[in-house]
Amino acid sequence: MFADNAWEGALLDDPQTTLQPEPQLRGSNQSGMRAWNERLVLSILRRQGPMSKADIARVTGLSTQTAWVIIRALEKDGLLEKGKPQRGRVGQPSVPMSLAPDGALFLGLKIGRRSSELVLMDFVGKIRARRTLIYRWPTPGSVLEFAHGAIDAVVAEVAPDLRSRIAGLGVAMPFQLWQWSARIGAPATDLAGWETLDIRAELARAYPFPVFLQNDASSACGAELIFGDEVPAGDFLYFYVGYFIGGGIVLDGQLYTGRSGNAGAVGSMPVRGEDGRTVQLIERASISGLEELLEAAGRPAESLWETPAAWDVDAAILDRWIEAAGQGIADAALAAVALVDFDAVIIDGSMPADVRRRLVAVAAARMRSLNLSGVGEPLFAEGSLGPAARTLGAAAIPLSERFLVDRNGLLKPA
Structure with a gap:
């Protein structure tokens, strides 16, 4: 696959090591399964260290000989590296294997309704380069110009001997963007080009690596699944509060994107409005709603987009928005849990950590105040990636598609 490294003979393991079982991830010792087994080993090391x-x-259930052959191949390809020998109570020292940061590099492009961002991520999930464009709304021409310029600049900064390790570009964006012109205050003609533009194919023609496309909220959910600090086991519903709220679904530990790739479109879920009438969640729990409240009061709203990790907004207006958003999320979560017995509800967004914490607390409290007869109350938890979730998720698309175990297999390179 990639570079060539030496491999030493196998050493005895450390008897003190405590491992987490992976009952759903089992290898095969049959011929023809090397690709799966390689992904399995990489997935285990990413998850457990x-x-x-x-x-x-x-842990994988592979025979010792099969596992060592796979490890040798992955190390030879530069995807794994040896750590410092660790001596246990008896026997020879154990040498831990880990992911090699330079093993593969990934580009991630997030296209949002107020900004676009491109990152270069290494094999262990560290961001090595970043470029950002802020706009009033995303025209196809401005986004493509930014994407090409940012990709070219970032790739030029990569050491020449590592450029061949760029394994793909993931693009995370709202689907059917041309339909949102009225909601974001853009002339319909400015967004009309998105209906005919195949941005994945357009970018794939310009670069030697595969390009993947995914809904931006699903990408944020995928990033939480891969990089999140304390991802709950089992099934969970994910809310990402951006300019518009979106979401994702995780079933059996895997991101589920559905037939059209748009599963988890929580923004369209019906909830109670401020006057008791039914509205869509997008109207109750989107940052665009907070922007509207600030502008109506003559207060500045620029920090919502310019400094998403540190808002400078009116406290009373923020309190009002958090209450409304939390109630809306609780209503939507109850409806979702009634259909799928989710173990947890995770809430993240392009917002400061303290705002996210308050929003989760309000949503959990409002959920407990609802009639829960016949359903189990899920755990409410904060996401851990914040404003970076969608961009990290974009870069994680080629990582998942090319190197990790993925039961869905829905994404296809252009």
């Missing part, structure tokens, strides 16, 4: 060769064999 460095471990010895013998421990990898035990």
Whole structure:
């Protein structure tokens, strides 16, 4: 696959190592399964961290010989690297294997309704470069110009011997963007070009690596699944509060995107409005609603987009918005839990951490105040990636598609 490294003979594992079982991730010792087994080993190391060769064999269920052959191949390809030997109580020291940061690089392009961002991410999830464009609304021409310029600039900064390790570009954006012109205050003619533009194919023609496309909220959910600090086991519903609220669904530990790639479109869910009438969640729990409240009161709203991690907004207006958004999310979560017995509800967004914390607390409290007869109350938790979630999710698309275990297999490179 990539570079060539030496490999030493196998060493005994550390008897003190405590491993988390992976009952749903089992390898195969049959021929023809090498691609799956390689992804399996990489997925285990990403999830559980460095471990010895013998421990990898035990956790994956592979025979020792099969596991060591795979580890040797991955190390030879530059995807794994040895750590410092660790001596246990008996036997030879154990050498942990871990993901090599330079093993593969990924580009992620997030196209939003107020900004676009491009990042370069390494194999362990560290962002190595970033470019951002803020606009009033996203015209196809301005976004493509930014994307090409940012990709060219970022790739030029990569060491020449590492450029061949760029494994793909993921694009995360709202689907059917041309239909949102009225809601974001843009002339319909400025967004009309999105209806005919195949941005994945357009970018794929310009670069030697595969390009993938995914809904932006689903991408944020995927990023939480891969990089989140404390991702709950089992099934969870994910809300991402951006300019418009969106969401994602995780079933059996895998991102579920549905037939059209738009599963988890929570913004369209009917909830109670301020006057008791039914409205869509997008009207109750989107940052655009906070922007409208600020502008109506003659207060500045620029910090919502310019400094998403540190808002400078009127406290009373923010309190009003958090209350409305929390109630709307609670209503939507109850409807969702009635259909799918979600273990948890995760809320994240392009907002400061303290605002997110308050929003989660309000949503959980409002959920408990609803009639929960016949349904189980899910755990409410904060997401851990904040404003970076959608861009990280974009870069994680080629990571997942090319290197990790993925039961969905829905994304296809252009």
